[in-house]
Amino acid sequence: MRLLTLKIKEPLPGLVLPEMAADHGPHEAARRYRAIVVTTLRQLRGLTDARLRLAVEPSDAHEAVRFWMLPRLAEKWRTEDTVFHSEGWEIDFGGNSDHFLIQASGEILCPHLGARWVHAALLGLGRTTDQVIGPASGGGEYFRAHAVKAPDDLPLRILPELPVIQTSEHWHQALDSVLGPALKRAWEEEA
Numbered sequence: 702m703r704l705l706t707l708k709i710k711e712p713l714p715g716l717v718l719p720e721m722a723a724d725h726g727p728h729e730a731a732r733r734y735r736a737i738v739v740t741t742l743r744q745l746r747g748l749t750d751a752r753l754r755l756a757v758e759p760s761d762a763h764e765a766v767r768f769w770m771l772p773r774l775a776e777k778w779r780t781e782d783t784v785f786h787s788e789g790w791e792i793d794f795g796g797n798s799d800h801f802l803i804q805a806s807g808e809i810l811c812p813h814l815g816a817r818w819v820h821a822a823l824l825g826l827g828r829t830t831d832q833v834i835g836p837a838s839g840g841g842e843y844f845r846a847h848a849v850k851a852p853d854d855l856p857l858r859i860l861p862e863l864p865v866i867q868t869s870e871h872w873h874q875a876l877d878s879v880l881g882p883a884l885k886r887a888w889e890e891e892a
Contacts, residue, residue, distance in 0.1 A: 702752065702803075703750060703751040703752070703801060704751070704754055704801035704803070705819065706753075706805070706806045706807070707742075707754070707806070708756045708806075709738060709756065710758045711759065711762035711766060712735045712769065715727040717730060718731075718734050720868045721868060724869045732891045734810075736884055736888035736891050737866050737884070738810075739773050740880065740887045741809050741810070741811060744813070744814065744816065745807075746790060747789045748819055752791045752793060754792075754795065763794045767794065771785060783796060803823060803847075803848055804846065804847060804849060805823070806845050808837065808843040808844070808865050811864065812880050812884060813880065818863075822835065822844060826846060826847075826851070828855075830855050831848050831853070832846065832848075832855075833845070834858070835860035835862075837862065837863060841865065843865055
């Protein structure tokens with residue numbers, strides 16, 4: 702089983718996307734943040750043999766994020782211990798990572814990071830490579846994964862760059878991309 706951890710902030714005005722907030726105000730920045738997060742998570746639907754872990758900031762906002770986000774992803778959820786299940790989803794909000802043989806982290810503001818992309822990125826991990834890194838265009842990373850029990854002498858794999866949405870310019874570029882309609886629909890749902 703694989704684990705993909707994504708950091709998510711409570712989507713309140715004034716707490717997210719400060720550069721966008723400076724251009725469009727904190728309420729619009731929070732609305733765009735919510736749309737980006739929902740679009741990214743929808744892109745990750747169907748990630749097989751994997752669990753999504755949402756690392757919520759601040760740490761006491763798990764419940765608020767669950768109430769906001771889960772209904773936007775699926776109508777019905779069932780819980781098993783602390784794991785939420787729906788068709789195409791297995792999500793938790795923290796816990797022990799020891800039993801996951803592949804551990805990855807992804808950037809929640811990178812809606813191009815979809816299930817197919819993650820599947821392709823993880824091919825051969827632990828056999829032909831021990832670590833995979835996805836550099837974000839403009840700096841930083843949108844993805845990092847490693848095989849827990851891989852031999853140390855395996856090479857590193859670098860993925861193609863993907864954009865991360867942090868500014869108004871990035872937002873408009875995303876709207877002009879193939880994900881534009883999905884992002885716009887999520888933004889309209891957040892009105």
